[in-house]
Amino acid sequence: MARVIGGIATSHVPSIGKAIARRLENDPLWKPFFDGYKPVHAWLDEVQPDLAVVVYNDHGLNFFLDKMPTFAVGAAAEYKNADEGWGLPVVAPYSGDPRFSWHLIESLVADEFDITTCQEMLVDHAFTVPMSLLWPKPGRHPIPTVPIAINTVQFPLPSPARCYKLGKAIGRAIESYKQDIRVLVVATGGLSHQLDGDRAGYINKKFDLLCLQKMVNDPEALARYSVHELVRDAGAQGVELLMWFVMRGAMTGQVTEKHHSYHVPISNTAAAVMVLENKTAGSDKWLDQSLMARL
Amino acid sequence: MILKKSNTEDIPGTIIFNGTRAIKGYALNKMCFSFNSAENRDAYRHNEDAYCDKFELTGEQRQALKHRNVRELLEAGGNIYYLAKWAGIFGMNVQQIGAQQRGMTEEEFKEMLFRAGSD
Numbered sequence: 001m002a003r004v005i006g007g008i009a010t011s012h013v014p015s016i017g018k019a020i021a022r023r024l025e026n027d028p029l030w031k032p033f034f035d036g037y038k039p040v041h042a043w044l045d046e047v048q049p050d051l052a053v054v055v056y057n058d059h060g061l062n063f064f065l066d067k068m069p070t071f072a073v074g075a076a077a078e079y080k081n082a083d084e085g086w087g088l089p090v091v092a093p094y095s096g097d098p099r100f101s102w103h104l105i106e107s108l109v110a111d112e113f114d115i116t117t118c119q120e121m122l123v124d125h126a127f128t129v130p131m132s133l134l135w136p137k138p139g140r141h142p143i144p145t146v147p148i149a150i151n152t153v154q155f156p157l158p159s160p161a162r163c164y165k166l167g168k169a170i171g172r173a174i175e176s177y178k179q180d181i182r183v184l185v186v187a188t189g190g191l192s193h194q195l196d197g198d199r200a201g202y203i204n205k206k207f208d209l210l211c212l213q214k215m216v217n218d219p220e221a222l223a224r225y226s227v228h229e230l231v232r233d234a235g236a237q238g239v240e241l242l243m244w245f246v247m248r249g250a251m252t253g254q255v256t257e258k259h260h261s262y263h264v265p266i267s268n269t270a271a272a273v274m275v276l277e278n279k280t281a282g283s284d285k286w287l288d289q290s291l292m293a294r295l
Numbered sequence: 296m297i298l299k300k301s302n303t304e305d306i307p308g309t310i311i312f313n314g315t316r317a318i319k320g321y322a323l324n325k326m327c328f329s330f331n332s333a334e335n336r337d338a339y340r341h342n343e344d345a346y347c348d349k350f351e352l353t354g355e356q357r358q359a360l361k362h363r364n365v366r367e368l369l370e371a372g373g374n375i376y377y378l379a380k381w382a383g384i385f386g387m388n389v390q391q392i393g394a395q396q397r398g399m400t401e402e403e404f405k406e407m408l409f410r411a412g413s414d
Contacts (some may be wrong), residue, residue: 010349014389060374060380062306063327064327065328066325082331083331083332083333084380085331085336085379085381085383085384086379086382086383086388127386153374154312154374155311155312176331195368195389195392196310196365196375196378196392197396198307198309198396198397199306199307199308199309200392200393201397201407201411202308203408203411203412205412228306231306232309234308236309236311264408264411265405265408265409267388267389268389268408270411270412283396
């Protein structure tokens with residue numbers, strides 16, 4: 001059976017993608033931010049995921065207001081990136097895993113999450129920037145991915161509690177998959193920021209630091225926030241924390257924080273990355289065996 | 296389900312892109328969505344009025360576009376994610392968009408962001 005080996009949540013600010021394209025990782029302004037990902041790379045090397053479920057929000061590349069699904073799950077063999085209009089270079093397509101996707105879809109709908117299925121799905125910067133941050137080596141993307149898009153454009157948005165429950169259902173789906181694969185759940189977006197209105201440029205460090213702590217130890221208390229309260233405290237686009245709730249909900253066992261970093265500002269955003277390891281009964285032995293099997 | 300009052304009250308300085316705004320801004324946002332295509336961006340640059348005609352924009356929306364004014368575009372039903380694609384045509388980034396809305400220079404806006412991190 002498959003296992004959830006852990007989760008990573010990371011910001012997805014477009015300017016990070018531009019900095020990567022210009023190779024500014026060691027630029028004095030950018031270095032402290034990019035250094036925050038070194039422990040993430042070390043952890044990924046150690047746990048060797050086989051597949052990543054990537055929970056993100058589309059910013060008007062794949063979805064428009066004509067049809068706006070609350071939750072959409074990718075079911076494609078390949079996911080292409082495309083021109084978003086403001087100059088981010090287009091990256092190579094990502095491979096999918098349709099067999100896993102359809103298992104996930106069947107399981108989620110059986111679990112009363114009536115998601116939208118997508119056999120074609122363009123993935124925008126909210127998907128590509130985190131992938132480049134997690135696996136920075138140029139060339140082929142290392143592992144297959146299954147994107148899940150959450151609507152954060154058109155209100156009403158799903159509540160934090162609903163997103164947390166979706167995460168739980170994703171965790172159950174993964175751990176009922178027959179194949180012995182090691183699955184990572186990635187959430188993208190946040191932390192506090194606001195692009196529009198008189199409060200543009202709003203950042204709430206105090207709230208962000210509280211979230212970073214509660215997301216590990218007391219996610220259910222945090223999930224009692226309403227969307228409205230999230231917008232109030234994290235900013236209009238800080239509502240992207242919804243993706244973090246999905247990731248946290250998908251952790252099926254005992255959770256240990258392996259790393260987090262927090263950096264203000266990246267563009268208009270308080271940027272953060274967090275790595276959670278997930279341990280279930282017998283998972284240590286299973287992990288060792290599955291790593292040995294590869295040698 | 297009855298919505299809690301605390302969830303419908305205004306948040307100062309913040310736009311909730313709800314159904315009312317989505318209806319009002321549909322044509323404008325549809326036009327901005329089309330700017331994912333380089334060909335469409337060129338067509339807009341080439342003849343702004345003709346391009347707006349294709350999407351049947353309102354007078355208010357056309358004026359806001361002419362003024363290159365993000366705050367007016369938001370008032371006219373624009374959604375920031377789609378407007379960002381329009382702003383990209385003029386090389387405007389999100390910090391310049393933020394500064395314009397707050398009536399600050401870009402430098403002042405950036406300083407404000409840095410201060411938020413050091414508090």
